[in-house]
Amino acid sequence: MSVTLTVNGSLLTLEAPPASRLLDVLRERLGLTGTKEGCGEGECGACTILLDGVPVNSCLVALGQCAGREVTTVEGLGDAQHLTPLQEAMVTEGGAQCGICTPGMLLSAEALLREKPAPTDGEIREAIAGNVCRCTGYQRIVNAITEGARRREVRP
Amino acid sequence: MAPSVGKSVPRVDGPAKAAGSARYVDDLVLPGMLHGATVRSDVARGRLLGVDLDPAFDWSGITVVTAEDVPVNSVPIIETDQPVLARDEIRHAYEPVALLACEDRLRLEKALRHVALRVEPLPPVLTIDDALAAREVIRPPDNVSKRYLITKGKGGTAGPGVVDGCEVVVRGVYESGAQEHVYIEPNGMIAFWDEEGAHVEGSLQCPYYVQKGIKGVFGLPDDGVDVTQAVTGGGFGGKEEYPTILALHALLLAKKSGRPVKLVYGRQEDVEASTKRHPSRVEIATGCDRDGTLRAVSIRVLFDGGAYVTLTPVVLSRGALHACGAYRWEDVHVEALAVATNTPPNGAFRGFGAPQTIWAIERHLDRIARTLGLDPMELRRKNLLRLGDTTATGQTLKESVGVEECVEKAIAASGFVEKRARGPVVTGRLARGIGAAVFLHGAGFTGSGEKYLKGKIAVDLLPGERALVRTASTEMGQGTETVFRQIVADALGIAVDAVDFAVPSTKNVPDSGPTVASRTVMVVGSIAERAATELRARVGQEATARGLSRSEAWERLAADPARATALVQYEPPPGVVWDDATYSGDAYPAYGWACDIAEVEVDLDTFETKVTGFWAAVDVGRVMNPTLCAGQVEGGTLQAIGWALTEKLVTRDGKILNPRMTNYIVPTSLDAPPFTTILVEAPYSRGPGGAKGVGELPMDGGAPAVAAAIEHATGLVLDRVPLLPEDLFEASLKGDAR
Ligand code: FES
Ligand code: FES
Numbered sequence: 001m002s003v004t005l006t007v008n009g010s011l012l013t014l015e016a017p018p019a020s021r022l023l024d025v026l027r028e029r030l031g032l033t034g035t036k037e038g039c040g041e042g043e044c045g046a047c048t049i050l051l052d053g054v055p056v057n058s059c060l061v062a063l064g065q066c067a068g069r070e071v072t073t074v075e076g077l078g079d080a081q082h083l084t085p086l087q088e089a090m091v092t093e094g095g096a097q098c099g100i101c102t103p104g105m106l107l108s109a110e111a112l113l114r115e116k117p118a119p120t121d122g123e124i125r126e127a128i129a130g131n132v133c134r135c136t137g138y139q140r141i142v143n144a145i146t147e148g149a150r151r152r153e154v155r156p
Numbered sequence: 157m158a159p160s161v162g163k164s165v166p167r168v169d170g171p172a173k174a175a176g177s178a179r180y181v182d183d184l185v186l187p188g189m190l191h192g193a194t195v196r197s198d199v200a201r202g203r204l205l206g207v208d209l210d211p212a213f214d215w216s217g218i219t220v221v222t223a224e225d226v227p228v229n230s231v232p233i234i235e236t237d238q239p240v241l242a243r244d245e246i247r248h249a250y251e252p253v254a255l256l257a258c259e260d261r262l263r264l265e266k267a268l269r270h271v272a273l274r275v276e277p278l279p280p281v282l283t284i285d286d287a288l289a290a291r292e293v294i295r296p297p298d299n300v301s302k303r304y305l306i307t308k309g310k311g312g313t314a315g316p317g318v319v320d321g322c323e324v325v326v327r328g329v330y331e332s333g334a335q336e337h338v339y340i341e342p343n344g345m346i347a348f349w350d351e352e353g354a355h356v357e358g359s360l361q362c363p364y365y366v367q368k369g370i371k372g373v374f375g376l377p378d379d380g381v382d383v384t385q386a387v388t389g390g391g392f393g394g395k396e397e398y399p400t401i402l403a404l405h406a407l408l409l410a411k412k413s414g415r416p417v418k419l420v421y422g423r424q425e426d427v428e429a430s431t432k433r434h435p436s437r438v439e440i441a442t443g444c445d446r447d448g449t450l451r452a453v454s455i456r457v458l459f460d461g462g463a464y465v466t467l468t469p470v471v472l473s474r475g476a477l478h479a480c481g482a483y484r485w486e487d488v489h490v491e492a493l494a495v496a497t498n499t500p501p502n503g504a505f506r507g508f509g510a511p512q513t514i515w516a517i518e519r520h521l522d523r524i525a526r527t528l529g530l531d532p533m534e535l536r537r538k539n540l541l542r543l544g545d546t547t548a549t550g551q552t553l554k555e556s557v558g559v560e561e562c563v564e565k566a567i568a569a570s571g572f573v574e575k576r577a578r579g580p581v582v583t584g585r586l587a588r589g590i591g592a593a594v595f596l597h598g599a600g601f602t603g604s605g606e607k608y609l610k611g612k613i614a615v616d617l618l619p620g621e622r623a624l625v626r627t628a629s630t631e632m633g634q635g636t637e638t639v640f641r642q643i644v645a646d647a648l649g650i651a652v653d654a655v656d657f658a659v660p661s662t663k664n665v666p667d668s669g670p671t672v673a674s675r676t677v678m679v680v681g682s683i684a685e686r687a688a689t690e691l692r693a694r695v696g697q698e699a700t701a702r703g704l705s706r707s708e709a710w711e712r713l714a715a716d717p718a719r720a721t722a723l724v725q726y727e728p729p730p731g732v733v734w735d736d737a738t739y740s741g742d743a744y745p746a747y748g749w750a751c752d753i754a755e756v757e758v759d760l761d762t763f764e765t766k767v768t769g770f771w772a773a774v775d776v777g778r779v780m781n782p783t784l785c786a787g788q789v790e791g792g793t794l795q796a797i798g799w800a801l802t803e804k805l806v807t808r809d810g811k812i813l814n815p816r817m818t819n820y821i822v823p824t825s826l827d828a829p830p831f832t833t834i835l836v837e838a839p840y841s842r843g844p845g846g847a848k849g850v851g852e853l854p855m856d857g858g859a860p861a862v863a864a865a866i867e868h869a870t871g872l873v874l875d876r877v878p879l880l881p882e883d884l885f886e887a888s889l890k891g892d893a894r
Contacts, residue, residue, distance in 0.1 A: 027183075033176070033180075033182075036180070036182075036389070038341065038342070038817075039423040039816070040422055041816065041818065043817035044423075044817055046340055046341075073176070074174075074175065074176035075175075075176055077175070079175050080177050083174055083175065088174075090170070091166050091167060091170030092170075092783075093783070094164075094167070094786070094787045096170055096173045097167075097635070098173075098339070098341070098388065098632055099172075099173025099387070099389065100341040100389030101340050102173050102174055102176075103174075106174065121830070125825040125826050125828075128825045132338075132822060132824060134337075134338050134339055134340050134390050135390055135633045135791045136790060136791050136794075137787075137790030137791045137793060137831055138794070138824075138825040140783070140787055142825070
């Protein structure tokens with residue numbers, strides 16, 4: 001069956017079983033390996049993407065559910081040479097260590113900042129509560145998102 | 157060039173990680189690649205009678221490997237007791253027995269369900285007590301796999317009775333459960349063979365450990381094995397010895413199929429089969445004066461090693477060496493035992509045995525304070541090791557003891573004294589309390605470890621006044637790559653971004669020793685500095701000798717393969733003396749010191765605990781990169797808080813009942829407290845710029861600090877982690893309250 005959807009701004013039509021996990025389609029069919037798999041059951045958030053701007057776990061989303069919708073992955077933010085202010089803050093503030101949670105974390109944060117350009121620490125912690133990070137203790141991720149929000153004000 | 161050490165240089169591997177372009181093992185694809193999977197036993201102990209492939213299933217295109225296919229069927233770690241694939245004996249419930257590979261992952265999953273193991277079950281040994289009772293002997297003669305004895309003063313003659321005759325004797329027993337690493341990237345490896353030999357790339361901490369395993373099992377020479385580290389999504393010790401097994405399995409499948417094979421664990425398999433932190437019981441008796449002056453200590457440390465030896469002897473050693481904590485004792489008797497059980501093998505996990513014994517001694521200090529009616533912090537301060545004191549192994553501390561400064565700063569920042577004095581604050585059903593732990597952690601390998609290891613590093617001059625660091629010390633999130641560039645850049649007088657970091661591969665980096673034991677910056681960093689300093693001198697001499705500018709001299713050397721490289725080997729500092737026979741002497745070249753303070757809120761109806769604030773003051777010798785360093789402290793501390801409050805591995809009949817992230821709970825952003833991290837510098841003369849290790853230290857203090865805070869809030873005396881609500885409830889029923 002064919003499914004038409006937008007991925008990082010490009011309109012695509014894919015032939016695939018509609019029950020295929022979006023995570024696998026992104027990683028294996030489209031080569032978008034920035035979306036990570038940490039648990040495969042909606043618990044770790046490493047596979048977080050934005051579906052019509054809302055963060056979801058792509059390991060729990062079937063391709064069929066994405067017909068006509070817009071998917072944003074970490075590759076839809078900036079590339080390594082052109083990081084967005086949020087990505088850049090994640091690096092400079094120490095929000096990424098091993099980096100495996102970082103793409104998902106960034107997408108949850110991106111969704112938050114689109115809604116709330118100047119979130120409180122509590123709002124940030126709520127927004128990333130589904131993204132488990134085993135390395136950082138979260139303090140520096142919270143700092144990074146706060147700093148990212150500030151830098152966006154200056155350079156959106 | 158302004159020095160970069162001491163500055164928060166942004167992580168060099170950060171942009172690729174933030175852009176999603178960093179390539180972890182599961183992101184790699186080789187042409188013609190098959191996917192691998194493991195068939196495991198599901199009983200904890202038994203005799204393996206056969207492996208049956210369902211004749212009704214279509215096995216075409218599926219490679220099957222069993223023990224028959226393994227050239228030398230034992231994984232060389234410390235001992236060789238662990239088979240690569242079980243042949244006739246099942247020793248734990250996730251024992252690998254057969255391997256399958258197939259191009260199509262769905263067919264692979266189906267095939268897994270068509271392999272049946274014929275096993276005759278035997279009664280398993282599942283706990284430390286089972287093992288000590290030795291009704292079933294799984295490790296002759298008595299199920300004890302390793303033993304150490306440390307004595308000092310009268311401990312040598314009086315034995316465990318060393319505390320007898322002291323004014324006040326206090327006894328306690330402290331326990332801790334297994335802990336799973338839950339690196340967010342599960343274990344994974346990709347393997348292939350060609351005319352040069354075996355190649356693997358994957359998620360790992362120690363390329364040369366994996367190489368050693370492959371050489372042993374396949375009988376290959378050094379240059380017949382190439383092990384490369386892919387970007388690694390967290391390790392924490394969990395990718396120290398375990399990845400060797402994945403590498404061997406993937407290579408066996410690749411050899412038999414003639415195709416590249418990728419073997420990546422799902423979360424559940426990773427939790428079930430990979431190593432854990434050793435469950436422990438620590439029995440302590442102490443003797444002190446009525447005024448709280450500590451005199452004598454007798455400790456029995458018991459670790460559950462699981463089904464195979466793995467790194468247990470070394471973990472036990474570190475546990476024993478940290479058992480007396482950060483305190484002065486005249487007379488010491490420490491006996492440490494590891495036992496074998498039929499549970500998945502326990503192995504390396506950040507802290508490496510020390511968190512268990514520090515948990516015990518810190519809780520015990522609180523117990524002494526309670527017995528004597530003293531303030532727990534005053535008791536600690538009175539007895540802390542100072543410069544010139546000797547440790548339990550008889551090591552005289554000659555430098556770099558920053559513990560008092562840590563205590564003062566943590567107390568000041570947290571308002572500990574006032575909050576403690578105020579007593580528990582109860583508002584409605586919430587009770588607030590505050591607690592502390594003071595501790596040390598040895599940096600580098602224990603005793604003579606570094607002497608045998610002979611870690612090496614290479615730095616090359618590259619054209620354009622650039623340099624390349626080649627080391628087997630890996631980046632797994634802790635910042636090796638960035639800090640090493642800083643060290644080398646400063647020593648060469650160039651910018652950090654003029655230094656490259658070679659991908660760790662046994663083909664092109666020397667054996668720096670494993671990336672473990674808080675040794676990377678202190679030990680390997682020190683030789684990185686020496687190598688770079690040597691090259692800088694070489695450039696200077698070349699310039700003077702030939703009347704060249706610095707950059708001209710650099711170019712000449714960079715172009716000359718005989719002179720472009722400095723390869724430096726670590727020499728343990730003179731005067732570090734260790735006796736393995738008596739387990740005495742200088743256990744570590746230097747110690748990191750710390751004071752942790754936790755503030756908690758306990759719901760008196762539900763017994764849920766929330767850590768509401770955490771202050772850690774940590775003496776790391778020299779702060780190489782404040783952001784990265786504090787990140788280590790906070791991340792390690794949260795793992796300790798998880799171990800203390802939520803991470804409970806539940807087992808029945810040797811099987812793990814909660815092998816998933818839905819039911820094995822690691823802390824989220826909402827569970828984590830805001831951290832205040834204070835970095836203290838009491839320099840160590842042999843570390844680069846004075847630096848000591850920081851990787852493991854933060855794992856040691858979180859649990860006892862949290863338990864002390866809960867005790868302060870609720871009056872419950874808690875001697876076992878983890879402390880889930882049901883555990884607090886149980887303690888409250890037992891009337892453990894003061
Ligand atoms: S992989 Fe989707 S939530 Fe963990
Ligand atoms: S940086 Fe490693 S899991 Fe978050």
